[in-house]
Amino acid sequence: MLELKQIGYWYDREENSLFKNVDLTFETGHSYAIVGQSGSGKTTLLSLIAGLEKPKAGEIILNGQLLSQIGLTKYRQKKVSIVFQSYNLLTYMSPLNNLLTAMAVTKSTHEGDKTYAREMLRKLGLTDEQMTKNVQRLSGGQQQRVAIARTMCCDAKLVVADEPTGNLDEENTQEVIQLFQTIAHEQDRCVIIVTHEPDVAAACDYSYRLAHHEFALEK
Ligand SMILES: Nc1ncnc2c1ncn2[C@@H]1O[C@H](COP(=O)(O)OP(=O)(O)OP(=O)(O)O)[C@@H](O)[C@H]1O
Numbered sequence: 001m002l003e004l005k006q007i008g009y010w011y012d013r014e015e016n017s018l019f020k021n022v023d024l025t026f027e028t029g030h031s032y033a034i035v036g037q038s039g040s041g042k043t044t045l046l047s048l049i050a051g052l053e054k055p056k057a058g059e060i061i062l063n064g065q066l067l068s069q070i071g072l073t074k075y076r077q078k079k080v081s082i083v084f085q086s087y088n089l090l091t092y093m094s095p096l097n098n099l100l101t102a103m104a105v106t107k108s109t110h111e112g113d114k115t116y117a118r119e120m121l122r123k124l125g126l127t128d129e130q131m132t133k134n135v136q137r138l139s140g141g142q143q144q145r146v147a148i149a150r151t152m153c154c155d156a157k158l159v160v161a162d163e164p165t166g167n168l169d170e171e172n173t174q175e176v177i178q179l180f181q182t183i184a185h186e187q188d189r190c191v192i193i194v195t196h197e198p199d200v201a202a203a204c205d206y207s208y209r210l211a212h213h214e215f216a217l218e219k
Contacts, residue, residue, distance in 0.1 A: 008057030036210030141172030
């Protein structure tokens with residue numbers, strides 16, 4: 001589904017490349033962890049995959065189309081969905097309105113379908129009452145579940161997450177990992193997670209380690 005071909009990236013000078021000549025392939029129906037030391041460049045790679053930055057070398061190809069052909073704006077709107085450590089919800093809205101807004105902005109096939117949005121939130125463990133109160137009144141684990149439900153309401157087959165369990169306790173971490181597995185396996189999406197947590201990496205189908213400017217498949 002997603003191919004990275006000979007990707008290289010540096011911030012200041014090419015001699016200081018975080019990584020170069022990276023060839024990676026990601027498929028729908030699977031989850032992938034990206035692990036590696038702090039500062040090695042994991043978030044940077046994710047920002048290239050999310051279309052937030054352009055690679056300095058190489059090409060990113062989605063279903064046979066170059067990202068530059070798709071256009072980064074369209075790519076970010078329709079093709080990729082991002083889950084952040086800090087949830088990034090619209091804090092002045094309810095969970096339900098967060099989902100409806102995302103569905104409208106991304107022109108999801110479920111746009112305007114309140115019943116579907118409610119069903120996703122219910123599936124992720126929110127009560128009818130929690131769905132309609134301000135998101136800031138929910139716990140961190142509940143807010144992250146809303147962020148994941150938002151992804152499930154959008155059509156993007158590619159889901160990227162940067163330390164999505166970084167703010168969660170052990171129990172919520174396990175639940176969130178299972179939700180990502182459901183998104184990958186039951187919704188046939190491609191899930192790519194940057195994580196420091198060995199448990200999260202172990203739960204993913206595959207794990208790539210970034211070390212010495214290269215990615216190696218660990219499992
Ligand atoms: N906008 C920027 N300008 C210059 N250097 C940057 C910028 N963003 C990140 N860096 C540097 O690039 C390197 C990789 O950063 P990145 O955040 O991708 O690493 P990471 O592996 O995700 O780290 P962590 O696990 O600590 O989040 C770091 O040395 C960082 O200081």
